[in-house]
Amino acid sequence: MLPSTLAAANFTAFQRTIPSLDIVIFSDGSRLIDGRAGGGYIGIQAHYQFLRSSLSYRHGKEVFNIEVEAALADAQAAIAYPTAQFATNLWICLDNLEVIMHLLSPSTGSSQEVFESFHTLAAAWLLRERLPHTKSGSIQIRWVPGHTKISENKVADLAAKEGAISIPPSPYKSSYASLKRYAKTQSLSAAQTRWQTIAPQTYQDLEITTSPKRPRELQLNRLDLDCIIAARTGYGDFADYYKRFNHDDAYLLCQCRA
Template identity: 90%
Template sequence: MLPSTLVAADFTAFQRTIPSSDIVIFSDGSRLIDGRAGGGYIGFQAHHQFLRSSLSYGHGKEVFNTEAEAALAGAQASIAYPTAQFATNLWICLDNLEVATRLLSPSTGSSQEVFESFRTLAAAWPLRERLPHTKSGSIQIRWVPGHTKIPENEAADLTAKEGAISIPPSLYKSSYASLKRYAKTQSLSAAQTRWQTVAP
């Protein structure tokens, strides 16, 4: 396994190969000790940050879910932004390898709806309104080594933490993974309570 400094250097070298007209989104997810979850993303084009958003999910999501939802939200914001007409490719960079692997692949389980929405958006990217000389391009996924002091990834991590401490919308859906963890916790608690009653 390569040392984290070499992996980070490899990613930084790759960043320099992305054309400046392309859009690059860094997204991340976070979950606090008390169970509140958040996501966030930042977007760059022509070496300037032009998008930044924090998302609050309350107690209904796991980090895996927030990572997927933040990537989708960043992609949605990018395709809707006027300067998407100048970009050939949209790059989604995130440090969760499992989410990065599943974003463009058929998926089952938790966040299935989010992954389906992402694939639909990826199919729509080449059809967006663009300048005559701009190629149709595609949405590309790139894994970023986490906790290696890559500035853009650190900034995305900060937006996710800001989302986690924010007040969530009044109506938010819990993810399958979150409900599964809750049910397991409740069943263990109920079993312990029952055991204390009947054991004597």
């Protein structure tokens, strides 16, 4: 049995052990090629789908941030729903392991504010209105294998894609991770544009472009770097060659006059 098939079978077997009155949420995020992003979730209780929602974020979120915010939104919806008084536990199932690791533990990375809101909400589950015989329970996070034949997860994925193509409410916030990626992309583009205007003609003739990272070779001293360049290009020391064959009109110095 393939690992993904085995994981799906294990999750399905676990799902059967969840009491029918507990609420089970399937949550997912989606990001299209053009950068539009969306989240979605469905809620199941007593074998009945009672929640379904799509969330739109346009270009302002990464998939990680989307899935965090979708988890918070679906937990808020489940707690507010009248049938939460019958449920002992709230199960949130998603396929992003990194998000799962942070949902119920301290986080200092992207979407920190959303994680803190989720932690507060997890405590609020204990204080919800419930029937006398219903235990306080807790919010449980469970990994569900993605891209397998788990029907509920496929419906949540479809809801997320619907959110990605819909128009988001205005105004909406961009995540830190999304802004960081945008700034990096813009800085690289600006560097390439600037290089085209200041690059020496000799570099332009050879179509030498700039790079976002400084090559490690440039940290070497000039003598060692000279040897590496000679070995890579197959050419030797031009200055020595010109002197040996009396090329009096040859330019022997580097542009930096060294």
